[in-house]
Amino acid sequence: xxxxxxxxxxxxxxxxxxxxxxxxxxxxxxxxxxxxxxxxxxxxxxxxxxxxxxxxxxxxxxxxxxxxxxxxxxxxxxxxxxxxxxxxxxxxxxxxxxxxxxxxxxxxxxxxxxxxxxxxxxxxxxxxxxxxxxxxxxxxxxxxxxxxxxxxxxxxxxxxxxxxxxxxxxxxxxxxxxxxxxxxxxxxxxxxxxxxxxxxxxxxxxxxxxxxxxxxxxxxxxxxxxxxxxxxxxxxxxxxxxxxxxxxxxxxxxxx
Numbered sequence: 001x002x003x004x005x006x007x008x009x010x011x012x013x014x015x016x017x018x019x020x021x022x023x024x025x026x027x028x029x030x031x032x033x034x035x036x037x038x039x040x041x042x043x044x045x046x047x048x049x050x051x052x053x054x055x056x057x058x059x060x061x062x063x064x065x066x067x068x069x070x071x072x073x074x075x076x077x078x079x080x081x082x083x084x085x086x087x088x089x090x091x092x093x094x095x096x097x098x099x100x101x102x103x104x105x106x107x108x109x110x111x112x113x114x115x116x117x118x119x120x121x122x123x124x125x126x127x128x129x130x131x132x133x134x135x136x137x138x139x140x141x142x143x144x145x146x147x148x149x150x151x152x153x154x155x156x157x158x159x160x161x162x163x164x165x166x167x168x169x170x171x172x173x174x175x176x177x178x179x180x181x182x183x184x185x186x187x188x189x190x191x192x193x194x195x196x197x198x199x200x201x202x203x204x205x206x207x208x209x210x211x212x213x214x215x216x217x218x219x220x221x222x223x224x225x226x227x228x229x230x231x232x233x234x235x236x237x238x239x240x241x242x243x244x245x246x247x248x249x250x251x252x253x254x255x256x
Contacts, residue, residue, distance in 0.1 A: 002035050006064040010034050013103045025107045026163040027058075028151060035060040037103060038151045041111050042163050043135055048128045049077065049114070052135030053160055055142050055152075058106065061092075068097035071110060072122075074145060075138050078131035079114050080122055087121035088113050 027039035037058040043049025056073040073080045087093035139160040149156040
């Protein structure tokens with residue numbers, strides 16, 4: 001049974017994830033046990049898992065966030081063995097757990113780890129073609145799982161459904177043939193939420209325009225990137241120029 005602190009913390013994290021889910025990720029806890037969170041990971045573009053849907057579970061300890069959870073996948077992916085605990089720095093196998101990490105941080109790190117080739121407890125080694133073949137049949141596998149159907153009825157139809165954030169939020173709008181696309185657009189993907197000393201690495205073409213990061217204190221942070229900051233800088237430059245003009249006019253009138 002969850003402690004009052006664990007229950008309060010996990011309820012707060014659920015509300016945060018419902019409001020702003022991480023890219024390619026969706027999760028919810030079991031109605032009878034808030035310590036068991038089931039998740040759906042969608043394969044990001046330009047990866048062997050594109051078009052795949054991967055179901056798994058995070059089992060939190062009763063005294064979370066002071067101890068790390070265990071993670072298992074149920075869907076064959078070619079990366080992790082089904083129904084086996086995975087060893088990574090955010091699970092009970094490792095001693096580098098940080099209480100500042102959240103469900104969103106854990107799942108974002110898990111997806112990053114999935115995209116790497118690192119061999120660990122619970123992982124399997126397969127070819128890219130095997131991973132792609134498993135991705136094609138992943139949804140059919142999931143809807144045969146009663147737990148998946150019970151927890152995710154809206155995702156249990158015959159056709160696979162996108163999770164709330166498929167990494168498209170920062171993608172430029174479609175343009176007409178005579179309008180060129182902005183050159184500063186970037187591929188969609190995910191970034192490793194852990195410090196740079198962590199185990200997970202991702203390729204440079206998988207970093208989003210707005211990435212989840214961790215500051216030196218270990219707290220989750222949002223790192224703004226892209227056009228928003230360019231626009232903000234432009235606004236302040238325009239304000240500064242206007243103020244300089246007004247001051248120059250006032251100086252001229254005063255001297256007259």
